Amino acid sequence: MSTDLPERDGDGYLRSMDDWTPEVGAAMAAADGFELSDEHWEHINKAREYFEDSQTVPPIRKFIKYVNGDKKAMFALWQTGPMKPITKYGGLPKPTGCV
Numbered sequence: 395m396s397t398d399l400p401e402r403d404g405d406g407y408l409r410s411m412d413d414w415t416p417e418v419g420a421a422m423a424a425a426d427g428f429e430l431s432d433e434h435w436e437h438i439n440k441a442r443e444y445f446e447d448s449q450t451v452p453p454i455r456k457f458i459k460y461v462n463g464d465k466k467a468m469f470a471l472w473q474t475g476p477m478k479p480i481t482k483y484g485g486l487p488k489p490t491g492c493v
């Protein structure tokens with residue numbers, strides 16, 4: 395069973411945050427050739443929690459502190475700057491700043 399992807403912008407972000415579900419996030423990652431592990435989902439869910447509380451996407455330093463994480467490990471896990479894929483697959487707005 396495949397999940398139809400909602401409309402996305404040129405960077406692959408959902409045009410409407412209301413279109414996000416975990417299944418949509420997983421399908422977006424799969425379309426990008428990226429498989430989400432339980433650890434990836436922990437980061438996505440924590441970012442969504444942070445956004446729900448503050449209505450902002452945290453900068454990477456603040457997010458690493460928020461999840462009590464390790465910067466090098468997080469970059470290795472995501473294979474890139476973590477906030478872009480975390481927010482993209484989590485149905486959140488694009489992060490501002492260096493991504």
